[in-house]
Amino acid sequence: xxxxxxxxxQLYASKKKxxxxxxxxxxxxxxxxxxxxxxxDGKHDQAALCYAVLARLSSSNAQLALRxxxxxxxxxxxxxxxxxYLETAERYAEQCQTTQAIAVLRLYRELAPDEYDGPRKVFxxxxxRGMTGSGLFEFLLPVDRARLSLRTDDMFxxxxxxxxxxxxxxxxxxxxxxGDMLTRTGxxxxxxxxxxxxxxxxxxxxxxxxxxxxxMGSGEICSAVPYFTGGRCASEVTAAEETQVLELPYSxxxxxxxxxxxxxxHLEALYRRxxxxxxxxxxxxxxxxxxxxxxxxxEKMEAVSLKAGALLFRENEIGCDLYLIRxxxxxxxxxxxxxxxxxxxxCTGTVxxxxxxxxxxxxxxxxxxxxxxxxxxxxxxxxxxxxEQSDLLHSELxxxxxxxxxxxxxxxxxxxxxxxxxxxxxxxxxIWRD
Numbered sequence: 456x457x458x459x460x461x462x463x464x465q466l467y468a469s470k471k472k473x474x475x476x477x478x479x480x481x482x483x484x485x486x487x488x489x490x491x492x493x494x495x496d497g498k499h500d501q502a503a504l505c506y507a508v509l510a511r512l513s514s515s516n517a518q519l520a521l522r523x524x525x526x527x528x529x530x531x532x533x534x535x536x537x538x539x540y541l542e543t544a545e546r547y548a549e550q551c552q553t554t555q556a557i558a559v560l561r562l563y564r565e566l567a568p569d570e571y572d573g574p575r576k577v578f579x580x581x582x583x584r585g586m587t588g589s590g591l592f593e594f595l596l597p598v599d600r601a602r603l604s605l606r607t608d609d610m611f612x613x614x615x616x617x618x619x620x621x622x623x624x625x626x627x628x629x630x631x632x633x634g635d636m637l638t639r640t641g642x643x644x645x646x647x648x649x650x651x652x653x654x655x656x657x658x659x660x661x662x663x664x665x666x667x668x669x670x671m672g673s674g675e676i677c678s679a680v681p682y683f684t685g686g687r688c689a690s691e692v693t694a695a696e697e698t699q700v701l702e703l704p705y706s707x708x709x710x711x712x713x714x715x716x717x718x719x720x721h722l723e724a725l726y727r728r729x730x731x732x733x734x735x736x737x738x739x740x741x742x743x744x745x746x747x748x749x750x751x752x753x754e755k756m757e758a759v760s761l762k763a764g765a766l767l768f769r770e771n772e773i774g775c776d777l778y779l780i781r782x783x784x785x786x787x788x789x790x791x792x793x794x795x796x797x798x799x800x801x802c803t804g805t806v807x808x809x810x811x812x813x814x815x816x817x818x819x820x821x822x823x824x825x826x827x828x829x830x831x832x833x834x835x836x837x838x839x840x841x842x843e844q845s846d847l848l849h850s851e852l853x854x855x856x857x858x859x860x861x862x863x864x865x866x867x868x869x870x871x872x873x874x875x876x877x878x879x880x881x882x883x884x885x886i887w888r889d
């Protein structure tokens with residue numbers, strides 16, 4: 456119930472004594488008549504006083520509260536007008552009239568643009584009655600909007616309440632004007648962004664051609680892929696309109712993963728379910744397999760970590776395990792006159808070790824980590840079964856073996872070829888279009 460100012464309280468006390476009988480109804484009618492006359496004479500402060508007392512006497516009447524608010528606004532008494540607009544919105548909310556509550560909250564916001572406690576109360580009333588909608592989110596603090604939208608998101612669903620609040624506290628609000636750039640292609644990625652309101656567009660530039668990937672709106676998460684792949688920003692993301700985002704540094708997620716094995720396992724499952732399956736579908740060799748086979752591979756692949764400089768396998772060794780580079784870069788090296796020389800760089804999203812299955816298990820090059828790497832290993836026996844069952848895989852690996860032989864021959868003239876996608880352009884293009 457709204458708090459009355461001194462003048463309202465004094466008049467209310469005098470009218471309340473008459474009660475709700477015939478005399479009370481008569482006095483209420485007289486007070487209503489006085490309010491209308493005062494408004495007609497331009498005495499809006501007096502009209503507001505009368506309407507306010509009438510609204511207090513009739514505690515569920517939203518129309519009387521709205522008349523009080525409008526009269527106070529006409530009188531230039533903004534604080535009192537805001538007080539009664541908020542009371543009106545709450546009454547509409549209690550009556551499950553969400554549309555009216557939103558309309559009145561917009562009037563309130565014009566008078567009190569930086570006040571959020573009152574609208575939050577109205578939101579809570581609507582929530583209790585199961586009447587909340589996205590239209591109410593604009594009146595909440597950014598952190599409250601994030602709290603509501605993220606609680607059901609796959610990435611944050613595994614958080615317990617304390618961990619979730621820790622993540623919210625670490626978020627920084629950013630306001631973007633139309634055209635402002637959020638991420639640039641090729642830049643190091645450090646944070647993911649939760650879109651509170653507004654819209655961002657994603658663009659990908661390949662071979663000098665700029666392509667619109669799609670858009671993301673309120674409640675969606677941007678720049679999550681580089682967190683899982685360790686790559687750079689894969690696309691240019693700009694604000695399509697005035698947009699507010701919350702920035703969550705990757706380092707915070709890393710800390711939370713260290714504290715909770717359950718949360719870490721949840722994020723790993725998300726990566727495999729939503730990103731790894733796409734990486735396998737885009738890999739030159741594995742894309743030949745059907746979707747069900749790739750899903751089986753996702754379940755069977757084991758995580759492997761390598762420090763920069765560490766050996767993965769050596770040329771001429773026997774082995775059929777296949778590796779997908781989740782993040783980092785692997786150098787493929789050849790023995791040239793007794794010296795290990797790098798002739799190709801394999802980056803995020805590419806497959807390493809796939810050719811040995813077609814050369815009786817003999818590695819055709821030495822693989823060494825150029826940077827710290829996270830890999831996913833498919834056991835050689837599983838890979839061998841897939842190879843034996845797929846004529847397409849046979850054919851593709853023969854082509855790749857011939858290609859690698861030709862690359863080795865050209866090694867003297869062209870010492871460092873690069874293959875791969877460490878900005879994950881193809882992966883991002885696929886995800887934006889999902």
